[in-house]
Amino acid sequence: MNTPLKEVTDIKLLRETVKYLYNLLDNISTIDDQAKDNDVWFRLQALKQQTKKSIYIESNGYDLFLAPDAVEREQIQMLATEWFSTL
Numbered sequence: 304m305n306t307p308l309k310e311v312t313d314i315k316l317l318r319e320t321v322k323y324l325y326n327l328l329d330n331i332s333t334i335d336d337q338a339k340d341n342d343v344w345f346r347l348q349a350l351k352q353q354t355k356k357s358i359y360i361e362s363n364g365y366d367l368f369l370a371p372d373a374v375e376r377e378q379i380q381m382l383a384t385e386w387f388s389t390l
Contacts, residue, residue: 305361305368305369306368307366307367307368307369308360308366308367308368308369309366311369319359320359320369323358324360327352327353330352331349331353335349357370358370
C-alpha cells in the first residue's frame, strides 16, 4: 500500500480523485438507465466501471490509500487535458 489518504496534503490531487470517483458513480447510474431490464448487462458494465476505482484509491478493507501511481497519473492527465485544449 501507499500513502494513507488521510495523510495526503495535495488538495488538487484530492479534488481530482473525488471528481474521478464521482464520475465512476455517475457512469454506473447512466448504465442503470441504459440497462432497462437487462440485469446481466448492467452487472457486467457496472463491474467494469467499479474496477477503475483503484486507479486513484486502494483499500485494505479498513483504510483508504492513494494508489502508488496516482500522482503520476494525475500529472499525465493534466498534460493530456492541456494538450487537447490546444486543438
